[in-house]
Structures are given as C-alpha cells and as structure tokens.
Amino acid sequence: MDKKVIIFDFDGTIADTFPVFVEFARSEGFDFSPEETEELRNFSMRDVIAKLDISMWKVLFLASKFHGYFQKASPRVPLFEGIVDVIRDLRESGHTLAIVTSNSRSNVENLLNRDGIYDCFETIHSERSLFGKARPLRNIMRQLRALPNDAWYVGDEVRDVEAARGAGMRSLAVSWGFNSESALRASHPDSLAFEPSELSSLLN
Numbered sequence: 001m002d003k004k005v006i007i008f009d010f011d012g013t014i015a016d017t018f019p020v021f022v023e024f025a026r027s028e029g030f031d032f033s034p035e036e037t038e039e040l041r042n043f044s045m046r047d048v049i050a051k052l053d054i055s056m057w058k059v060l061f062l063a064s065k066f067h068g069y070f071q072k073a074s075p076r077v078p079l080f081e082g083i084v085d086v087i088r089d090l091r092e093s094g095h096t097l098a099i100v101t102s103n104s105r106s107n108v109e110n111l112l113n114r115d116g117i118y119d120c121f122e123t124i125h126s127e128r129s130l131f132g133k134a135r136p137l138r139n140i141m142r143q144l145r146a147l148p149n150d151a152w153y154v155g156d157e158v159r160d161v162e163a164a165r166g167a168g169m170r171s172l173a174v175s176w177g178f179n180s181e182s183a184l185r186a187s188h189p190d191s192l193a194f195e196p197s198e199l200s201s202l203l204n
C-alpha cells in the first residue's frame, strides 16, 4: 500500500461547525430560514458572498469576528461521528496527516486535543485568506515531500476541490459538510465520500 499525504480541511470535514456558523450569522442580522440555509449549500462560498451582496472588507471583518465567537462556542462543537476512528486508523496505517484550515490554529488544536487526535497530525496550517488554500497546500506538499499522485486534500466545499486542483493534488469531497452533493459533484472531485467511515477504504 502506498503511503499517502492526506491533508484535511477542518470546518465541515472534521468538526460540525455549520450550526455555530448559522447561529453567528443570525446574531449578525442575517436571518436564513431552514429552506434558505439548505439552498445556500448549493453555492460555493464565493457565490454565497455575492448573493449576500456584502463587501470583501465586511467579509474579512465578519470572518475575524467569527473566530472569536467560535472560540467561545467551541467546547460544544462536536467532531463528526466516526471521524476520530477514521483519523486514528489512517495514521496507524502509516499515512502522513495534516490540516489546512481557515479557522484559527488554536480553535482547531483545542478541539483535536479534546477528542484525543491532535497527535495524529504532522502539521496544522491556518490560512486566513478566504480563497487561498492552493498555496498552503503546495507548501505543505513540499514540506512533507509528497508526490502529487499520493497527496490528497479532503474537504467539504467546492473551493476545497478547486484548491486541491490548483495545488496539483487529488481531491476527496465529503458530503456531510457545507456544500451539497450536487454542488460537489459539479466541481469534479477525484473521489466523493458520504460518511466518515468510507474515508478509510477510499484512502487506503
């Protein structure tokens, strides 16, 4: 079996942060009905921001404010059911695991420590730029000496699939996070998973 470098997104892939995100949006005056929230899942984050008609400055301001909100909420943010076992299993199989996230490093570290999987990851990179994950992915591939065919980015959004492609690595989209299955399929990921337990067989 080939040893792979498997880089994970955090929000919506490892941790179920979307409910906190919706709660935060409501507290900032964006009131979505459950139907509207479901509808948003069909759009990339770029399109969601375009639909909300807010400036990029406002987006950056809200993103920064969200990190503080999240920090307070994080003790009650669960990791997705089954993801802890999958991550342990992939690590025990000898793969190198890493995280590239737009959440803050301390938020991610706290949750991984709480659930006992912090040590499974070689490196955690926090990328605050909203659309810029391709560059950190490329840097980590270089740092970990990953070959493009053996390097995967696992994420729940269309922009994760695009970032993986931009970094010249393979993409595995997961349907349990933000973007809907149809939106993910339309972005042509190399692979698609519907529940965490599938990751072991897809990546091993």
Ligand SMILES: [Mg+2]
Residues within 6 Å of the ligand: 009, 010, 011, 012, 013, 155, 156, 157, 177, 178
């Ligand atoms: Mg995500």
